[in-house]
Amino acid sequence: MTQSTGHSASLDFTQPEPVDLSSGKYVKLWQGPQHPGITGNMSLELVLDGDTIIECKTHVGYLHRAFEKLMERRNYIQNFTVVCRIAVPEPTFNEYLYSAAVEELSGIEVPERAIWLRTMNLELMRLASFLMWIGGISGAFGKYTVPNWTLAYRDYVLDLFEEMTGARIYHMYIVPGGVRAGMPEGFEERARAIMDGADKLLDQIERVLFNNVVFKARSKGLGIITPDMVDPYGIVGPNARACGFARDLRKDEPYLAYDQLDFDIVTGNEPDAYGRAYCRLLETRQSINLIRQCLERTPTDGPFQADMPNVLHWKIPPGETYVKAECTRGEYGYYMVSDGSEYVRRVHVRGPSYTHAIAVMERLAVGTNIADIAGLMVSLHTYPPEIER
Amino acid sequence: MNELTNRLKVDFDASEITERKPGLTTLKVAKDKAETLIRELRDREGFTHLNFMTCIDYIEDGIFTLVYMLHNYEQKQTLGIHVDIGRDGEEMVSIHHLWAQAWTYQRELREAYGIRFPGSPRLDEDFVLEGWDQIPPMRREFDTQKFSEERFGHREGRQSEVPRDHMKVTLYPNRGGDEQ
Structure with missing residues (x-):
């Protein structure tokens, strides 16, 4: 499929007229915020005609902790405890982008070893996040064996994080100027063993889940994203790649060591829940491959942290920047404005869920059977905290 | 990019054109003129992706700077398209007809x-806020700590410490506060 070269003017973004609930023909049903079929704490306000959804509204805010506001009242180093909490399953992308924005505004050069360690860390994060997601999509369609496998295996990846960073979830490992530590002794060998096991696990998942007739029957044709929706709805990441768009920031605008790694953009031609799931399975395999390349090429000596001034005296020169990286869900970005003081003037966190969980979800849900709404939602891979920030 | 920004300077009086880094320019x-410019960039110049839309509060100058990143x-x-508007009761032309997610950003900026x-x-x-009865919370004059004290009552440890001052007292009390 060819790349989009323009913007489709044919799509109508008009909001539908509200359904007349007083007619007694329809039922309103809230799915979430506490529901196993919801990705995180958010809710869908659904109106049903029989068991078919005819209206969907997404509600967020249940995890709102005002991250962006808090960052304006804390100095740059204090914000590290804030940023990693913006996407719980993928804190590392927040650490990296916050650090990269500070480094860009300050003109800090990151040592080569730290660049490779950061790349490996981001790919390990991608692997952990995809393992969790595969469990999610499988559970959403009633296949409860696979989540037990993947969530258990994710813990082996978290073991690697613990070894490398001292923490399992909020690592605070990537800091402005570099990273906090190098690879521990014997890490490479242990990481390789875990990657080999992950490969075997994905083989089993492909057989058990992707060849399963129930999963195929329910996910094929569900939540089709047509190519003309991609730009008007701001769709990015695997959701766009599954319908043929070869867009990946790691290739298109390489950062860290991605221009030195050997990989191709994964694309698909089935823009439904099944196609998106398969695209993510292939990207999980790709991530394992990239981790192996990083293990091979990451320097074992040399500095992993640039010479930095005392963190208590950081003053970032005035300016603004927008840095972005390819997270598991697509373009993740930090827009940072500095006024030259000790405090950041403004940080805006751009997460792919902002559009995937609201504009895209509300459109795709209409006409879907109530039994498939959880599967549809997980197939879009959304995290509420990056919406409400 | 220079050719485009020069044309925008002539056709739309674009000012403060700054290349922040290769691949990122702001003006x-x-x-x-903002809506017409954004529509032109989308339809004729290939800026088909709305990365995000946000706002910066310059309370000292009495302005909000809206940022449209394309x-x-x-x-x-x-x-990055910057548009200055007044802080009090000012309206901005909507772009909800240009991108499907734009109305969500605008709804957030209203709140x-x-x-x-x-x-x-x-x-x-x-x-994200249900039943909010205070001033819009991202405005600089909204004091989060004062709000917490009033709404939820006093609790020790809620105040923010400036790390530098805190360390002068706790780590280097005998060095006259010199932590260098």
Whole structure:
């Protein structure tokens, strides 16, 4: 499929007229915020005609902790405890982008070893996040064996994080100027063993889940994203790649060591829940491959942290920047404005869920059977905290 | 990119054109020309991707700076459009008809800063705050600590410490506060 070269003017973004609930023909049903079929704490306000959804509204805010506001009242180093909490399953992308924005505004050069360690860390994060997601999509369609496998295996990846960073979830490992530590002794060998096991696990998942007739029957044709929706709805990441768009920031605008790694953009031609799931399975395999390349090429000596001034005296020169990286869900970005003081003037966190969980979800849900709404939602891979920030 | 920005300077009086880094340029445009400029960039210049839309509060100057970040996938160029508007009761032209997710950003900006976008769908629906009865919380004058004290009562440890001052007292009390 060819790349989009323009913007489709044919799509109508008009909001539908509200359904007349007083007619007694329809039922309103809230799915979430506490529901196993919801990705995180958010809710869908659904109106049903029989068991078919005819209206969907997404509600967020249940995890709102005002991250962006808090960052304006804390100095740059204090914000590290804030940023990693913006996407719980993928804190590392927040650490990296916050650090990269500070480094860009300050003109800090990151040592080569730290660049490779950061790349490996981001790919390990991608692997952990995809393992969790595969469990999610499988559970959403009633296949409860696979989540037990993947969530258990994710813990082996978290073991690697613990070894490398001292923490399992909020690592605070990537800091402005570099990273906090190098690879521990014997890490490479242990990481390789875990990657080999992950490969075997994905083989089993492909057989058990992707060849399963129930999963195929329910996910094929569900939540089709047509190519003309991609730009008007701001769709990015695997959701766009599954319908043929070869867009990946790691290739298109390489950062860290991605221009030195050997990989191709994964694309698909089935823009439904099944196609998106398969695209993510292939990207999980790709991530394992990239981790192996990083293990091979990451320097074992040399500095992993640039010479930095005392963190208590950081003053970032005035300016603004927008840095972005390819997270598991697509373009993740930090827009940072500095006024030259000790405090950041403004940080805006751009997460792919902002559009995937609201504009895209509300459109795709209409006409879907109530039994498939959880599967549809997980197939879009959304995290509420990056919406409400 | 220079050719485009020069044309925008002539056709739309774009000012403060700044290349922040390779691939990222920002410029400022007047409020009444913003929507036409954004539409032109989308339809004729290939800036088909709305990365995000946000606001910066310059309370000391009495202005909000709206930021529209647009991206051109073909040329790998990102353009940040800055539009200054007044802080109090000012409205901005809506772009909900240009991108499907734009109304969500506008709904958030109405809730967080109090900016109105006439015609934008579901503008007055709550976004992340239910039943909010204070001033819009992202405005600089909104004091989070004062709000917490008043709404939830006093609790020790809620105050923020400036690390430098805190360390002068706790780590280097005998060195006259010199932590260097």
